[in-house]
Amino acid sequence: MTAPTFDDGDAIIRVRNLRNSFGEQVVHDNLDLDVRRGEILGVVGGSGTGKSVLMRSIIGLQPPDHGEVHVFGEPVLGANDDQAFEIRRRWGVLFQGGALFSTLTVSENVQVPLKEFYPQLDQGLLDEIAAYKVVMTGLPPNAGPKYPAELSGGMKKRAGLARSLALDPELLFLDEPTAGLDPIGAAAFDELTRSLQQTLGLTVFLITHDLDTLYAICDRVAVLADKRVIAVGTIDELLALDHPWIQEYFNGPRGRAAVSSAERAAAKGA
Numbered sequence: 362m363t364a365p366t367f368d369d370g371d372a373i374i375r376v377r378n379l380r381n382s383f384g385e386q387v388v389h390d391n392l393d394l395d396v397r398r399g400e401i402l403g404v405v406g407g408s409g410t411g412k413s414v415l416m417r418s419i420i421g422l423q424p425p426d427h428g429e430v431h432v433f434g435e436p437v438l439g440a441n442d443d444q445a446f447e448i449r450r451r452w453g454v455l456f457q458g459g460a461l462f463s464t465l466t467v468s469e470n471v472q473v474p475l476k477e478f479y480p481q482l483d484q485g486l487l488d489e490i491a492a493y494k495v496v497m498t499g500l501p502p503n504a505g506p507k508y509p510a511e512l513s514g515g516m517k518k519r520a521g522l523a524r525s526l527a528l529d530p531e532l533l534f535l536d537e538p539t540a541g542l543d544p545i546g547a548a549a550f551d552e553l554t555r556s557l558q559q560t561l562g563l564t565v566f567l568i569t570h571d572l573d574t575l576y577a578i579c580d581r582v583a584v585l586a587d588k589r590v591i592a593v594g595t596i597d598e599l600l601a602l603d604h605p606w607i608q609e610y611f612n613g614p615r616g617r618a619a620v621s622s623a624e625r626a627a628a629k630g631a
């Protein structure tokens with residue numbers, strides 16, 4: 362199997378020798394990963410391989426046993442409060458399930474990070490920025506005053522995305538953003554992610570089980586297995602590797618269906 366290369370000079374995220382464990386359970390060991398500036402990197406792996414734990418380690422919510430994590434060239438681990446504040450300001454996170462505050466409206470949810478990072482902003486400006494982010498994610502303007510319970514699953518994801526974009530981040534973390542959406546809703550969310558990434562020049566770290574998403578919008582894919590990232594590359598590069606999980610994942614019935622669907626979409630667009 363071709364060894365993945367980890368010497369990218371323009372890495373916006375750089376993880377080295379990461380180890381995470383919970384009691385006896387070692388989730389990551391000797392894990393390395395580079396995410397290039399401007400790419401959408403899909404992160405895949407079997408259930409429980411530690412995709413979410415990896416994301417939490419990168420954003421500083423899961424202190425590892427050891428290892429190094431640099432984001433924007435700055436060390437995330439061991440950063441003091443001021444340094445952590447400055448780094449966090451530059452990324453947005455959409456957690457699995459959206460993680461909206463149920464007692465706040467969509468607009469108020471979007472304002473949470475704005476108030477934390479820019480407490481001097483007056484209410485009028487906060488409302489204006491929130492309204493802009495709501496519309497930017499394809500929600501109707503009247504979604505702003507609604508509570509999460511009043512939204513469909515797809516609208517909740519968009520509201521979560523609007524909140525993750527509140528601070529105009531350079532880097533976006535998305536944890537299974539299309540989980541639970543019907544195929545049309547999922548495809549629309551993929552399209553939104555791609556178009557925002559292109560217009561805003563974002564880098565996207567995207568955890569997904571959705572093969573259609575990988576084919577539709579990911580520039581490269583990182584595969585988690587055996588407690589580490591076993592390969593990173595385009596889908597074609599991964600398909601050339603002789604690893605059983607990769608072959609089964611991409612060449613199994615769902616993988617083949619995703620290829621057909623991507624080919625149909627390409628033919629339609631041509």
Ligand SMILES: Nc1ncnc2c1ncn2[C@@H]1O[C@H](COP(=O)(O)OP(=O)(O)OP(=O)(O)O)[C@@H](O)[C@H]1O
Binds near residue numbers: 409410412413414415
């Ligand atoms: N706070 C925690 N305490 C104990 N174990 C944890 C904790 N967080 C995660 N784990 C364990 O770490 C492993 C990896 O979890 P993680 O949520 O990262 O998996 P995943 O690859 O994202 O899975 P899925 O695709 O099912 O969402 C799992 O076995 C999980 O039970």
